[in-house]
Amino acid sequence: MSSQYEAVIGLEIHAQLLTATKIFCGCPTAFGAPPNAHSCPVCVGLPGALPVLNRKAVDLAVTAAVALGCEVQERSVFARKNYFYPDLPKGYQISQYEQPLALGGGVTLPASLGSKFVKLTRIHMEEDAGKSLHEGFPDSDRKTYLDYNRSGVPLIEIVSEPDMRSAEEAAAFFETLRQILVWLGVNDGNMDEGSLRCDANVSVRPAGSEKLGTKTEVKNVNSFRYLEKAIQYEIGRHIDVIDHGGTIVQETRLFDAAQGKTYSMRSKEEAHDYRYFPDPDLPALVVDAERRQAIQRSLPELPEARRRRFISAYALPEYDAALLTQTRGLADYFEETARESASPKAASNWVMGEVLRNMKERAIDIAGVPITPAALAGLIAIVEKGTISSTVAKDVFAKMYETGRSASDIVAADGLAQISDTSSLEPIVRRIVDANPDIIAEIRGGKDRKFQFLVGQVMKETKGKGDPKIVTDLMKAAIG
DSSP states (O other), X not given: OOTTEXXXXXEEEEEEOOOSBOSSXXXXXOTTOOTTSSOOTTTXXXXXXXXXXXXXXXXXXXHHHHHTTOEEOSXXXXXXXXXXXXXXXXXXXXXXXXXXXXXXXXXEOOGGGTTOEEEEEEEEEEEOOOEEEOSSSTTTTTOOEEEOSSTTOEEEEEEEOSOBOSHHHHHHHHHHHHHHHHHHTSOOOOTTTTSEEEEEEEEEEETTOOSOOOOEEEEEEOSHHHHHHHHHHHHHHHHHHHHTTOOOOOEEEEEETTTTEEEEEEEOSSOOOXXXXXXXXXXXXXXXXXXXXXXXXXXXXXXXXXHHHHHHHHOOOHHHXXXXXSSHHHHHHXXXXXXXXXXXXXXXXXXXXXXXXXXXXXXXXXXXXXSOHHHHHHHHHHHHTTSSOHHHHHHHHHHHHHHOOOHHHHHHHHTOOOBOOHHHHHHXXXXXXXXXXXXXXXXXXXXXTTHHHHHHHHHHHTTTOBOHHHHHHHHHHHHO
């Protein structure tokens, strides 16, 4: 970006709350059902149907607000946001406007971005709209199909202040917020299924100016990478228009990931008058101090606090601590392993190595790993005692994963204990030395780059069971 301009970016995040049923009726929220299978008179707005607020949705919304440092309002009001769109069956969306659930709060960006604090404007509750389907049908060129399964799904909208100055900051904000919401069990973080969506408001202004430029809104970006690319493109487009004497038009735009460009969706030169007014069918939402305090007390340790504790309590490097706190389940798994292991760093290495590798290969989360933290700690213990080598330990881990047996049982049954008896290793070392006279001559001549090859040959012959330190010492002694 040209140094004579400054970008100003604010985000609006729509997060689906992890409830089993919709916000104002008993229809399921599960993704993937046949079109309109999860709909009823309430969520499609039939006359006489009355909404009833989902208590669980309120608790989840308050949980997010408290965790993000917001001031939860004792009294908030649901309003009807009136606009016409085919996927809005009632002709209005139940949302909150003048009196939202929560105000203020914020998100701290990663240390790599200076631990910048991005303020929030508000968090409010609302229902989702349905979905318009424009392709995939024989008459898609003439008709639009409507699926109301999402209509009435509970959402919170998290609105940031325009505090971000780069696409990188905006992507980090979105990613950090997602981690917190998933950690709390408020949202599942599944952007592919639409349960977490982001709109970006972007403008540019002369560097040093306090006056905001004309903004454009990029709608429904569903990945961190695409958000960053969309904002980068939009910043560049704004600057190019201004530099060529043009004027930025306030509008809503969509991001085309294939082309890496945004394109105009609709003009927004004047703010829409949605004609908000209080919903007459819903009383004011009251969240009293006792309820707020109970939710505050129930909050788990948040990702950033846990990362810092892993560094201080377990002497882990920053990299390890950041990776291990990606999800709450992974952090719990590591910590349970570390509490039963002599070495937290060894526990960290195994979780970041074999555990995460298996999770990735099998496309599962930590809950699907069949090796318990106690069982992994048992494997680490026999490695640290020298009973088996680290090479053999990986094979033992694989057998534990497949069979559910303990490490000690596998080692005993398969005869995998490390060979540390010099009388058993010396003849093998001698055979390797005698079979490689040219390499021995090179090493004795001062070129020792192939020494590890000889050690590896001994380990191969012992099927990885030779004690590496003893094998190394014996090999040095044999070469002289």
